[in-house]
Amino acid sequence: MRKLRTPRRASASAPASRVRRSRRQRRMRLGLLFVSPWILGFLAFYLYPFFATLYYSFTTFTGVGNPRGVGFANYSELFHDSLFRTALFNTFYYTAFEVPLSTVVAIGLALLLNMNVRGRAIYRTLFYIPSIVPVVASSLIFVWIFQPSFGVVNSLLSDVHIEGPEWFFSVAWSKPSFILLGLWGLGQPMVIYLAALQGVPREMYEVAALEGAGPLQRLRHVTLPMISPVILFNVIMSLVLSIQYFTQAQVIETPAGSPGSSTMFFVIYYYQQAFQDLHLGYASAMAFMLFILVLIITIVLLKTSSGWVYYENEQQ
Amino acid sequence: MPRKIGASALKHIVLIAVGAMFALPLAWMVLTSFKSASQTLTFPVVWWPHPFLWNNYPHVLSSLPFGRFFLNTFVYCAVTIVGVCISSSLVAYGFSRLRWRGRNGLFYVMLMTLLLPFVCTLIPLFILYKHVGWIGTYLPLEVPTFFGSSVFSTFLLRQFFMTIPQSLSDAARMDGANEFYIFSRIVLPLAKPAMATVILFQFIYCWNDFIGPLIYISNDSSYPLSLGLDLILGDYSTNWSWVMAAASAATVPIVILFFLTQRTFIQGIALTGTKG
Numbered sequence: 001m002r003k004l005r006t007p008r009r010a011s012a013s014a015p016a017s018r019v020r021r022s023r024r025q026r027r028m029r030l031g032l033l034f035v036s037p038w039i040l041g042f043l044a045f046y047l048y049p050f051f052a053t054l055y056y057s058f059t060t061f062t063g064v065g066n067p068r069g070v071g072f073a074n075y076s077e078l079f080h081d082s083l084f085r086t087a088l089f090n091t092f093y094y095t096a097f098e099v100p101l102s103t104v105v106a107i108g109l110a111l112l113l114n115m116n117v118r119g120r121a122i123y124r125t126l127f128y129i130p131s132i133v134p135v136v137a138s139s140l141i142f143v144w145i146f147q148p149s150f151g152v153v154n155s156l157l158s159d160v161h162i163e164g165p166e167w168f169f170s171v172a173w174s175k176p177s178f179i180l181l182g183l184w185g186l187g188q189p190m191v192i193y194l195a196a197l198q199g200v201p202r203e204m205y206e207v208a209a210l211e212g213a214g215p216l217q218r219l220r221h222v223t224l225p226m227i228s229p230v231i232l233f234n235v236i237m238s239l240v241l242s243i244q245y246f247t248q249a250q251v252i253e254t255p256a257g258s259p260g261s262s263t264m265f266f267v268i269y270y271y272q273q274a275f276q277d278l279h280l281g282y283a284s285a286m287a288f289m290l291f292i293l294v295l296i297i298t299i300v301l302l303k304t305s306s307g308w309v310y311y312e313n314e315q316q
Numbered sequence: 317m318p319r320k321i322g323a324s325a326l327k328h329i330v331l332i333a334v335g336a337m338f339a340l341p342l343a344w345m346v347l348t349s350f351k352s353a354s355q356t357l358t359f360p361v362v363w364w365p366h367p368f369l370w371n372n373y374p375h376v377l378s379s380l381p382f383g384r385f386f387l388n389t390f391v392y393c394a395v396t397i398v399g400v401c402i403s404s405s406l407v408a409y410g411f412s413r414l415r416w417r418g419r420n421g422l423f424y425v426m427l428m429t430l431l432l433p434f435v436c437t438l439i440p441l442f443i444l445y446k447h448v449g450w451i452g453t454y455l456p457l458e459v460p461t462f463f464g465s466s467v468f469s470t471f472l473l474r475q476f477f478m479t480i481p482q483s484l485s486d487a488a489r490m491d492g493a494n495e496f497y498i499f500s501r502i503v504l505p506l507a508k509p510a511m512a513t514v515i516l517f518q519f520i521y522c523w524n525d526f527i528g529p530l531i532y533i534s535n536d537s538s539y540p541l542s543l544g545l546d547l548i549l550g551d552y553s554t555n556w557s558w559v560m561a562a563a564s565a566a567t568v569p570i571v572i573l574f575f576l577t578q579r580t581f582i583q584g585i586a587l588t589g590t591k592g
Contacts, residue, residue: 027416030495034410037403038426041463046429052440063443117327126335132570134524136545137563141341144556152344155361188585195586244433247526254549270435280439287435298431
């Protein structure tokens, strides 16, 4: 089917370049053919609905009949909606604690596991398993262990004479409870960090030790720079997930309620607006705000990352 | 030498303490699931179930059509696994084994879609699915997987395909093999471990998926396990031993699956974390 490569000849440059061009086109057609399922999916499930959301955000729409244009009314309403502000605050609160804490704890656990200890595989399994527990199940488990009157956590706290808080049932402690639930399931990033740590060349530590670097200095000047691209990847992914926090809050709302709207997160509010009140235009405006938010955060992170992310290949 | 032993003991103490914190919620779930209702309502808590109530499980599993929920979940998992295996392997092949203009640009576009919040596309898709009569069925969750919607799987397979020597493909091309032949007869058979990882992760994803069915499935009898589990809370919010029995029933299969496939798992996650 395919001709053998035509040798390049200076004398026949015109036909040769035509051959090259047609080969290039054929290669491009082939490439596009293979990725065509994704291209179709991208157009149908991302591009079209994304722009349709943007369009709906300038309308009022209940899902039946035609959307009616209202200009920027949805957006200006958002700025005056105190529940929306609450949802935004709660989401920021959760993200601001969950992302740094889970990063530090995941790296810490990975460092622990990366040490030469016996039974490492058992510990790794133990730390990883919570992250595959179905989210509904883990949410139920956490409501139960943090149950104020009969929960095992408050019982253990009372053993050391601490009166446990109301956890998911209190305004002040509900979000910290969700953060703890998030920290319990950080097996995924932990395993990624562990793989990254195992990829750091041993010689680098040996050289650093020879130059008199202590364990903390080795961590600061060898380990962390070497795994910094992986840290960036994980931080971005966990930011995007935290901002869209939903399932746990939705499940736990049934038994615990949402004390003083303290667990009203962005997507919870979106879900209520879109699928319970059928304010589709208003919800679309919220969705677009979320997009802008994620965009800004990602750009800021990527821009500032050149200061702390170290890419090995660039140096060579 | 004693210092070394001391350091190693310290490591184990830290690891065991952390391990206990990770294990406690699961242990407490299983212990609670065997208790009587009155035993769950004591303070300070009673650790060991007495009497040991095995029939919390049959009771709770027959109180709702859990067999149905399991079946729905399995079908949902199976269909999307087929979709992901077909589409993600084709797309990953196009993004890794072939060189063509625009490849990297499109690949970055695909990665960028990971950052797009799902709510940014949800409402128009919902309206679209309503028009074609898909609401109430699993089609809105299944069909996209045939169109490369699982970026994670595509990325993972691409990373794996790139590690296969290009010379294998070149040799086959020399012999006149067409690209689809190379894809299906040479590259795919070599990528079995990566495919196993993709299947596993897709299975877990569907098993745990809550928000997808919450939005599109309205009829109780079509519920997957995740929604069924949420249902039990409404019914039995007072009896936590039953709630925990249901939670255990949903968790134990996935944990067993994990133990059977641990290597595939850990290697797979490590592969997604590598840049390239």
